[in-house]
Amino acid sequence: LEIGCGSGLFLCCQMDLIEKSGRAPVADMLIRNLLKYALEYRPPAPKRAMLISDKDAAMASLFKERYAFIIEQADALNPGSLADLDIIFVDGADGKSIDRLAGSISELKQWLRKKGKTLVWHRASPGQSDMLSELAGEKIAISKSEKAFNLIKTLPEDPLLDGISMFDMYYWTFAVFPARPRPLAIIEHGVKCGAGRSLAETFSADGKAAPASGLHTVPVGDGRLLISQVMWDAHDAGSKDADLQERQDRYI
DSSP states (O other), X not given: OEEEETTEEEEOOOSOHHHHTXXXXXXXXXXXXXXXXXXXXXXXXXXOEEEESOTTXXXXXXIXXXXXXXXXXXXXXOGXXXXXXXXXXXXXXXXXXXXXXXXXHHHHHHHHTSTTOEEEEESOOGGGHHHHHHHHTSOEEEEEOTTOOBOEEOSSOOGGGTTOOSGGGBOXXXXXXXXXXXXXXXXXXXXXXXXXXXXXXXXXXXXXXXOEEEEEEEEETTEEEEEEOOOTTSSOGGGOOHHHHHHHXXXX
């Protein structure tokens, strides 16, 4: 097991290699490989991220209080700060995201095309379609998704969803017997875009409507735009049980 620890590395090996060293060639080889890997390990370059949202938004509070993410927050994007940023999160649920970016669109488009840059747009709404299309250089449509209680991961599965099971994409709360399970919407608006790739999407119950993406990635130059519609910040603690909270935690 490998765990990053600050700028160092923690390796945990449960195989009894020392006991078998000198008697089992495979044990000797594994010891050498582990030592070589540890000695040559170099921590990845640190990334700087910023959240563009209201300081009191649910997204900002959850990042800081529940998940202890160390991330800067700003009410509006300052073009002068872009050079030092690797990831930008935009909270599309507060209704002011367009205004928060309005003075930096040209610079943001240039930034997004650079290698290693990622713009994560959380819970985009139909009124933000034009801005997303401008940033991506591709037509992006955001539309209402009716009764979207689950998403289905598309294949081949993207590494972004490693460790996320299909069950994690079902937003049901399981009440104490004999109450029936209650569904909560996992997305409110779906993404339609011919470019990029849908990583998780929802279908209508009757199978007639075209699938809508709830997690969509669009390459933009050497960077990428990631649109995540999953409503992990929309349901308060009183409306969900521990199982649903754990599913949300794994996704975030």
